[in-house]
Amino acid sequence: MQNSLLISVLIVWLTASSAVLADETSVVARILQQDQGRSYGVMVGDMIHQRFVVEVKPPYSIIQSSLPQSGELNYWLELRDVAVSTKESDDRTLYLIDLKYQTFYAPLDVRTLTIPGIKLDFSAGEQRFQLHLPDWQFTMSPIKEITPGGVGNNNNAAAFMKAAIAPKTFSLDELNQRLGLLAAATSMVVIALLWLNGLLPKLGQSPFIGAARQIRRIKRRRHTAREDYLACLQSVHQAINQRAQTTVFAGQLDDFLAQFPQFSSLRDELTMFFRQSRDAFFMDKQPDPILINDCLDLCREMAAADKVTAVK
Amino acid sequence: MNQPTHASVPAMSDWHKLIQKTEQSINQTILGQEAIVRQMMIATLSRGHILLEGDVGVGKTTLLKTVAETLGGCFERIEGTIDLMPHDLVYYTYIAESGKPGVSPGPVLKHGDALSIFFFNEINRARPQVHSLLLRIMAERSVHAFNQTYHFPHLQVFADRNRIEKDETFELPAAARDRFMMELHVEQPKAEAQLKDLMFNPRFHDADKLVNSAEKAILPYQHLNDIAVQIQQQVKASSALQDYGFHLCRALREPGEYGIQISDVEVSKLIKGGMGPRGISYLARGARVNAWLNQREAIIPEDFHVIIKQIAKHRIFLNPVYDYNREQIIDALIAAALDTIASP
Numbered sequence: 001m002q003n004s005l006l007i008s009v010l011i012v013w014l015t016a017s018s019a020v021l022a023d024e025t026s027v028v029a030r031i032l033q034q035d036q037g038r039s040y041g042v043m044v045g046d047m048i049h050q051r052f053v054v055e056v057k058p059p060y061s062i063i064q065s066s067l068p069q070s071g072e073l074n075y076w077l078e079l080r081d082v083a084v085s086t087k088e089s090d091d092r093t094l095y096l097i098d099l100k101y102q103t104f105y106a107p108l109d110v111r112t113l114t115i116p117g118i119k120l121d122f123s124a125g126e127q128r129f130q131l132h133l134p135d136w137q138f139t140m141s142p143i144k145e146i147t148p149g150g151v152g153n154n155n156n157a158a159a160f161m162k163a164a165i166a167p168k169t170f171s172l173d174e175l176n177q178r179l180g181l182l183a184a185a186t187s188m189v190v191i192a193l194l195w196l197n198g199l200l201p202k203l204g205q206s207p208f209i210g211a212a213r214q215i216r217r218i219k220r221r222r223h224t225a226r227e228d229y230l231a232c233l234q235s236v237h238q239a240i241n242q243r244a245q246t247t248v249f250a251g252q253l254d255d256f257l258a259q260f261p262q263f264s265s266l267r268d269e270l271t272m273f274f275r276q277s278r279d280a281f282f283m284d285k286q287p288d289p290i291l292i293n294d295c296l297d298l299c300r301e302m303a304a305a306d307k308v309t310a311v312k
Numbered sequence: 313m314n315q316p317t318h319a320s321v322p323a324m325s326d327w328h329k330l331i332q333k334t335e336q337s338i339n340q341t342i343l344g345q346e347a348i349v350r351q352m353m354i355a356t357l358s359r360g361h362i363l364l365e366g367d368v369g370v371g372k373t374t375l376l377k378t379v380a381e382t383l384g385g386c387f388e389r390i391e392g393t394i395d396l397m398p399h400d401l402v403y404y405t406y407i408a409e410s411g412k413p414g415v416s417p418g419p420v421l422k423h424g425d426a427l428s429i430f431f432f433n434e435i436n437r438a439r440p441q442v443h444s445l446l447l448r449i450m451a452e453r454s455v456h457a458f459n460q461t462y463h464f465p466h467l468q469v470f471a472d473r474n475r476i477e478k479d480e481t482f483e484l485p486a487a488a489r490d491r492f493m494m495e496l497h498v499e500q501p502k503a504e505a506q507l508k509d510l511m512f513n514p515r516f517h518d519a520d521k522l523v524n525s526a527e528k529a530i531l532p533y534q535h536l537n538d539i540a541v542q543i544q545q546q547v548k549a550s551s552a553l554q555d556y557g558f559h560l561c562r563a564l565r566e567p568g569e570y571g572i573q574i575s576d577v578e579v580s581k582l583i584k585g586g587m588g589p590r591g592i593s594y595l596a597r598g599a600r601v602n603a604w605l606n607q608r609e610a611i612i613p614e615d616f617h618v619i620i621k622q623i624a625k626h627r628i629f630l631n632p633v634y635d636y637n638r639e640q641i642i643d644a645l646i647a648a649a650l651d652t653i654a655s656p
Contacts, residue, residue: 233656238654247653249613249614251617282612283609
């Protein structure tokens with residue numbers, strides 16, 4: 001007896017649940033989610049975003065023409081944009097419908113307004129199904145008083161003007177500090193790279209110091225070839241040219257000494273240098289082995305006499 | 313007309329004395345033009361043609377006549393005029409005593425291969441047709457007439473023009489100017505004593521007498537070609553010097569590549585044409601002669617400096633935008649190239 005009662009209750013429950021399930025599965029389309037945003041405190045000019053997620057059973061699909069067209073719906077409401085995106089899976093299709101309204105209603109007091117619902121049509125061959133996106137009610141608030149406050153105010157447009165809101169300022173101190181640090185670090189890296197590559201101008205240093213350094217480097221070599229002698233002479237020539245900021249030839253020695261009188265005491269040495277250079281480069285004579293020392297001594301003396309010399 | 317007086321071949325060592333004597337003789341006749349005379353000697357020993365230009369009355373013609381007389385050999389002179397035609401250089405026609413028409417060789421052909429100096433006075437007054445014939449005479453030292461080719465192995469062309477007058481003149485084409493080894497600018501002497509001498513000394517008042525007073529035919533013209541070849545063979549040009557000469561000439565053609573800057577000039581667009589192979593060859597030849605004249609065995613950079621203006625200036629052609637200030641710009645370009653190109 002007790003068992004038969006239990007079985008009958010189970011049968012009733014199964015029947016009821018299968019009926020519910022049958023009802024669920026028979027719905028072709030339904031709204032899974034909807035979001036209309038805040039339904040109060042809407043003011044003239046505000047944008048109202050409505051989002052619906054609609055689930056549709058296959059093989060139904062939305063009839064595009066049933067979607068609302070953007071444009072003015074009535075004297076105060078405009079549908080600015082309609083966007084539909086689709087997500088398909090085996091057992092359902094999800095439509096994300098995004099509607100953007102803008103209200104131009106200018107209420108004098110708090111007023112309830114309604115955005116009309118939308119009927120969406122779905123089809124599967126000959127069969128059709130209609131889903132109703134519901135109306136939405138919201139309250140709009142005025143943006144100004146009915147009459148301007150204060151004594152002696154006229155009821156004109158200027159009376160309702162409010163002070164402009166001061167722009168919000170963000171402190172850039174931290175960013176400036178970071179930028180400064182970054183710039184300083186970059187400059188240091190660039191300077192270090194230039195220095196490592198020998199591209200940094202040696203400010204205040206006589207070119208003869210650099211020439212002497214080059215000649216010393218050549219002198220340290222165990223075997224000295226003719227090219228090494230020529231390189232020594234060339235270093236001195238380059239230093240003289242650099243100092244004069246023009247090319248100085250033997251015939252222009254007097255001009256050079258007139259321009260840089262600090263070297264006048266070295267006239268004989270310079271004359272000798274130009275003669276040695278001429279013999280080596282143009283007369284193809286074998287340079288004297290003492291030439292390297294002569295060039296080095298000349299560079300040292302020129303650097304010592306050079307007025308711009310900062311480092312000896 | 314002068315006839316060759318030197319039959320024997322002077323030794324190489326004697327040539328220095330002969331050149332020195334020639335220069336002295338010319339400098340005693342023409343005052344204050346020592347540098348120009350030296351340039352003319354260099355051109356002569358390089359077997360190059362010379363174009364003289366300058367103001368009116370500075371003695372261009374007298375100088376050329378004197379140099380021509382001093383060098384020796386047969387000398388011919390023709391005046392550039394607007395109606396001068398090429399055949400006037402080659403032949404002239406006349407009515408002979410017999411009453412029949414006669415044709416005789418003109419100034420170019422008259423002396424055959426003994427012609428050593430052809431002096432073209434006021435060359436820019438002659439028409440381009442005459443310039444064209446002159447091109448061949450200068451480049452090939454030959455001309456074709458009377459069904460045969462005449463050769464002038466010892467010929468050197470001297471020409472002059474003045475830059476003051478522009479009416480009824482014809483600018484020498486670039487090709488003709490390029491055939492002149494040097495274009496020398498003659499200015500009046502600057503020294504007060506020399507100017508006073510030219511002003512008051514009657515010796516300088518009669519140009520013809522003055523030219524006749526100069527010693528004639530000092531140089532054996534028929535051996536000039538040989539000595540020129542010997543100089544080119546004997547005087548060395550080291551590799552460092554060759555590098556310098558190459559870069560110097562290149563800087564005049566492509567100044568932008570060498571970072572040369574001239575105020576108010578866009579250097580990359582400045583040059584339209586520059587020192588070509590003939591020009592750079594003349595520069596090297598002239599440098600060798602200058603080294604030899606200074607009794608050196610090899611060329612040094614300063615040998616280029618002595619002649620670079622005279623050889624390069626008339627060979628550089630500028631973009632027409634800069635032609636209005638041609639003289640100053642080219643002077644600045646050459647000076648900048650000399651200051652920029654280092655040697656060694």
